[in-house]
Amino acid sequence: MHQSLKQQAIDILRMNDRGGYTVPTARLYPYQWEWDSVFAALGFATFDRDRAWEEIETLFSGQWDDGMVPHIIFHKTDPDYFPGPEMWKSNTVPPSSGHSQPPVAASAMLTMMQTGTDMDRERAKALFHKLYAWHRWFHTYRDPDNTGVVGIIHPWESGRDNCPDWDIGMGRIVVPDDLGDLPRRDITHVDPSERPTAEQYNRYLAIVKFGHECQWDHLEIARNGPFFMVDPCVQFALMRGDRDLAELATEFGEPGIRDEAEAWLKHSKAGCDSFWSDDVGGHVAKDLRTGGLSTAFTNASAMALYADAGSPDQQKRLTAEIAAILDHCSFGFPSWDPRDAQFESRRYWRGPIWSVVNYMIGIGLSEKGETALAERLRNDTRRAVETSGFFEYFDPLTGEGLGGKLFTWTAAIHLAWAMGDDMLQAG
Ligand code: DGY
Numbered sequence: 001m002h003q004s005l006k007q008q009a010i011d012i013l014r015m016n017d018r019g020g021y022t023v024p025t026a027r028l029y030p031y032q033w034e035w036d037s038v039f040a041a042l043g044f045a046t047f048d049r050d051r052a053w054e055e056i057e058t059l060f061s062g063q064w065d066d067g068m069v070p071h072i073i074f075h076k077t078d079p080d081y082f083p084g085p086e087m088w089k090s091n092t093v094p095p096s097s098g099h100s101q102p103p104v105a106a107s108a109m110l111t112m113m114q115t116g117t118d119m120d121r122e123r124a125k126a127l128f129h130k131l132y133a134w135h136r137w138f139h140t141y142r143d144p145d146n147t148g149v150v151g152i153i154h155p156w157e158s159g160r161d162n163c164p165d166w167d168i169g170m171g172r173i174v175v176p177d178d179l180g181d182l183p184r185r186d187i188t189h190v191d192p193s194e195r196p197t198a199e200q201y202n203r204y205l206a207i208v209k210f211g212h213e214c215q216w217d218h219l220e221i222a223r224n225g226p227f228f229m230v231d232p233c234v235q236f237a238l239m240r241g242d243r244d245l246a247e248l249a250t251e252f253g254e255p256g257i258r259d260e261a262e263a264w265l266k267h268s269k270a271g272c273d274s275f276w277s278d279d280v281g282g283h284v285a286k287d288l289r290t291g292g293l294s295t296a297f298t299n300a301s302a303m304a305l306y307a308d309a310g311s312p313d314q315q316k317r318l319t320a321e322i323a324a325i326l327d328h329c330s331f332g333f334p335s336w337d338p339r340d341a342q343f344e345s346r347r348y349w350r351g352p353i354w355s356v357v358n359y360m361i362g363i364g365l366s367e368k369g370e371t372a373l374a375e376r377l378r379n380d381t382r383r384a385v386e387t388s389g390f391f392e393y394f395d396p397l398t399g400e401g402l403g404g405k406l407f408t409w410t411a412a413i414h415l416a417w418a419m420g421d422d423m424l425q426a427g
């Protein structure tokens with residue numbers, strides 16, 4: 001009998017479970033990735049609460065002493081992935097990469113607590129101070145001048161690796177002569193036309209080299225590293241996360257942390273004007289070294305409502321932009337504006353749609369009363385899976401599945417949101 005998509009999604013989460021953590025998909029990504037893992041927890045939360053919390057607990061077992069939660073934790077060495085621990089040289093236990101990824105855990109933990117039992121509350125409480133330390137790390141090391149806007153030190157920190165957003169910052173990176181030929185593994189697992197180019201990879205590794213050469217001194221990297229840009233996705237995830245951290249602090253009787261998180265949020269809201277583009281009609285990536293702004297609307301721009309960022313006029317304008325872009329797609333929401341010449345419908349973050357970002361955009365739209373747009377996105381997310389299966393990402397013009405197959409976060413978002421069960425609606 002044909003298995004239901006719901007059952008397939010559950011099976012994918014179980015299949016990608018490596019004992020306490022899930023891999024995003026076998027072979028292409030054989031380790032624990034930060035934001036993949038948090039979204040995996042939301043998926044598990046629909047059918048196995050204990051396993052959902054275990055996912056986040058394992059993630060925090062890789063937290064650095066300074067509070068950072070790294071973007072990859074290398075629990076068991078796997079030669080199928082490059083760059084592995086030998087390239088990062090972060091000297092941490094467990095071994096990990098040297099930077100973070102969008103801080104989505106506070107929001108997931110609050111959602112799980114609000115839809116759960118005393119057990120969920122206890123597990124959230126046990127992680128609360130680690131969560132707070134991670135947010136404090138972002139504000140300290142990614143906004144060293146206290147501007148209200150955090151930077152990212154690597155396109156991988158955004159999770160939106162090869163988005164054209166990063167081309168301005170990446171263009172200034174000088175590739176060291178001694179980098180050699182990179183033994184890339186990703187293009188042996190997936191069609192190279194759906195992955196970043198060789199030129200982009202050289203620059204990614206140039207940043208990693210700078211990082212380990214200064215022993216991952218994050219203030220040094222923020223001030224003098226090869227790349228430092230504002231990512232609307234990280235900024236908006238952090239703002240939503242600070243809001244949710246404040247709510248958790250209230251629940252757990254921590255007024256000092258609540259006040260601090262609320263102050264961060266207020267300061268961040270004020271900072272958002274600095275990367276608003278009137279030309280684009282949305283918040284865009286910004287090179288913090290040169291002040292240069294990116295040139296098109298992305299799925300990260302569309303997350304502004306999720307963070308309640310922007311003035312009422314800006315929110316009106318960006319909502320109109322969301323609607324206009326959806327008119328150009330069969331499946332929303334594209335990672336780059338399809339009306340722009342740089343749009344590539346099949347290449348990773350240069351056009352394709354991603355379930356997890358749709359989830360955050362959809363929540364934001366729905367909270368602002370934009371019900372039709374929110375439902376359009378939820379339906380598109382589900383239809384993409386119905387059309388092609390649980391792929392890593394999808395072509396916005398055709399719904400064709402791209403990148404990795406049997407993908408954890410696509411399955412998780414199907415369970416937690418796209419099916420429309422409303423089981424895990426954010427609070
Ligand atoms: C990869 O290997 O492509 C990852 O996205 C890096 O985080």
